[in-house]
Amino acid sequence: MKTSLVIISIFLSITACAQGMWLQRADAPSPRQGAIGFGIDSFGYAGLGIYHADSNDLWQYDPVSNSWARKASYPGLGRGGCTSLVIGSKAYVGLGYISASSQSYRDFWEYDPDLDSWTRKADFPGTRRFAAVNFSLNGKGYIGLGSIDTNIKVADLWEYDPMLDTWTQKADFPGQYRLEGTSFSLNGKGYLVAGMNPPIMERDVWEYDPSNDSWNRKNDFPSADTVRLDAVGFTIGSTAYISCGLSSHNGVYNDLWEYDNIHDTWIARDTLPAIGRGGPISFTIHGRAYVGLGTTAVGNGYTADLWEYVPDTTHTGISEIPGASSLIFPNPASEKLYLNREVLGASIIDISGRSYEVPCTNREVDLSGLSAGVYVLKVQNGKVYRFVKD
Numbered sequence: 001m002k003t004s005l006v007i008i009s010i011f012l013s014i015t016a017c018a019q020g021m022w023l024q025r026a027d028a029p030s031p032r033q034g035a036i037g038f039g040i041d042s043f044g045y046a047g048l049g050i051y052h053a054d055s056n057d058l059w060q061y062d063p064v065s066n067s068w069a070r071k072a073s074y075p076g077l078g079r080g081g082c083t084s085l086v087i088g089s090k091a092y093v094g095l096g097y098i099s100a101s102s103q104s105y106r107d108f109w110e111y112d113p114d115l116d117s118w119t120r121k122a123d124f125p126g127t128r129r130f131a132a133v134n135f136s137l138n139g140k141g142y143i144g145l146g147s148i149d150t151n152i153k154v155a156d157l158w159e160y161d162p163m164l165d166t167w168t169q170k171a172d173f174p175g176q177y178r179l180e181g182t183s184f185s186l187n188g189k190g191y192l193v194a195g196m197n198p199p200i201m202e203r204d205v206w207e208y209d210p211s212n213d214s215w216n217r218k219n220d221f222p223s224a225d226t227v228r229l230d231a232v233g234f235t236i237g238s239t240a241y242i243s244c245g246l247s248s249h250n251g252v253y254n255d256l257w258e259y260d261n262i263h264d265t266w267i268a269r270d271t272l273p274a275i276g277r278g279g280p281i282s283f284t285i286h287g288r289a290y291v292g293l294g295t296t297a298v299g300n301g302y303t304a305d306l307w308e309y310v311p312d313t314t315h316t317g318i319s320e321i322p323g324a325s326s327l328i329f330p331n332p333a334s335e336k337l338y339l340n341r342e343v344l345g346a347s348i349i350d351i352s353g354r355s356y357e358v359p360c361t362n363r364e365v366d367l368s369g370l371s372a373g374v375y376v377l378k379v380q381n382g383k384v385y386r387f388v389k390d
Contacts, residue, residue, distance in 0.1 A: 021329050022273050023308045023338075025290065026066045029059055031302035033295040034080030037281025038091050040113050044283040044290050045091065047074065050099050051302050054078035058111075061306070063285055072116045076107050081130030085141045087162050089113070092121070092141055097130040104128040104148060110162070125167045126156050131230075133183035135190035137210050139163075142170070142190055146179050153177035153197065157208070171213045175204055184233035186240045186261055193242055194221050194228050201227040201248045207261075219264045221257075228253055230278040234289045236311055243272060243291055244280050252276030252296055256309070270309070277303055287311075288330065328377060332388035337365040337377065346379050 028046055035049030047058035056078035058071045074093060081104075082096035094108035106124040111117075124143065132146030144157030155173040160166075173192070181195025181202075190208040194201070203221040208214070221227065221242075231245030231253070240259040246252060254276035256269040277294030280303075284290070292306035310330045329338050339346075346365060348356045350373060359366040365377065370389050377385045 021310045022270060023310065024274075025063075025292075025306045025308050026061075026068060027304040028061075028293055028306055029068055029070075029304070030055075031304035032080075032293055033277075033279035033302055034082075034096075035279075035281050035293055036082050036084035036093055037283045037290075037293075038084050038086050039283035039285045039290075040086055040089060040091060042285060043113065044285055045071070045111075045113075046281050046283075046293065047071075048079060048082050048093070048096070049279075049293070050080035054080060054099055060113075061283075061290070063288070063290075063308070071113075072111075072118060075109060075118045075120070076105070079105065079130075083132050083134045083143050085134045085136045085143075087136050087139060087141050087160075090162065092160070092162070095124055095129055095132055095143070095146070104130045108160075121162075122165050122167060124158065125169075126158055127154055129154060131179040133181050133192050133195075135183050135185040135208075137185055137188060137190055140210070142208070142210075144170075145173055145177070145181060145192070145195075153179060159210075170210075171215060173206070174215050175206060175217070176200070176202060178202055180229040182228075182231040182233040182242055182245070184235050184240045184242075186235055186259070187238060191218075191233070191240065191259075193233065194231065194245075196229040201229065203227040219266075222266045222268075226253070226255070226257075232280045232282045232291060234282040234284055234291070236284055236287055236289055236309075239311070241269070241289065241309075243282075244277050244294065246278035250297060252278055272307060274305055274307060275303070286334075328385050328387055332390045333367055334390045335366070335368050337367055337387060339363040339365070346377055348375050348377055350375050 032049035032051040035046055037046045044061040049055050056074040059068045060071050061068055079096035079098050084093045091111040097104040106128040108121045108124050110119045110121050127148055129146040129148050132143050134143045141160040147153050155177050157170045159168045159170050176197040178195035178197045182193045184191050192206045194203050205218040207216045207218055228245030231242050233242050243256045244253055254272040258267045258269045275296050277296050280291055280294035282291045289309040294303055295301050346360045348358055367389050372389050374388055
């Protein structure tokens, strides 16, 4: 069939294009900095932090309805600079400081999203602190570094076992003491990037390997022009990213960097299309990251906006038509395919050449009636765009 041959030739002749896209979502209920953010199953969570006063509230974000719902408040005192991490289906929150008194804490709590309840766990055994780093690896949590106050920094690292509710001290961080570094988990290892050892802004990168309890220095963050503290790190699949943060001159960043751990290199990606900020939150849901809140300057300029990052995700070995990511996203897609501009009409064709008429309204294409597979979207000007239906 001629149509099939044309479509198949389109699939075989397309070339690669790697882009991502930022989409603005519903603002959080109130602005703040130094908040916590985490994702569990199909929901994101944000809470605590500082906005003129210390907060202990918790909010759940639903990406389907693009809305926020109030959840059970953190039982401890409201505070900023907390540590939060996810182990399995539970979140763990603690440490931090009270801005009015500069008092820091060691309490540690488990949040169960199914019950919407908090349970106090064994206190963090190290010195009370805020602005610590954290990552989750192989069913355990790791917390360390940070600051007791503006003059006392620490370099210890502790492992939390949620099954036993116990803490074990691990190898100290071998680099310079620091606070407000950025951390993330990637392929079974933890990473620490940049931060401050007052008054010095650092840009070194370290990898923690839990299998042998060791730290290994990696290539530095790209350049002295990008050193920062109070940035945010997140992981989508097997790729890690760092965004935002405060500069050495109290400026702010809104850039995005992708870390290639195979080649130990950093790649500049799609800049956040909003004002830069320090102390934002992030969480990841179903292959998409959400970044928001924070402060646009030290001590003021609090923000409440939330942005979704949809990365380029070409997993199939069939590359996209050049420019495809500029029109359609995400890719692969599940229930809906989104268009970043209006089209007068669209149809979908599978690899055998069969055409499907699908609902297309408000820049959304309903894919719920399609089976998993590889398709092209054909729009009214005759252009076609390859996508994958999960």
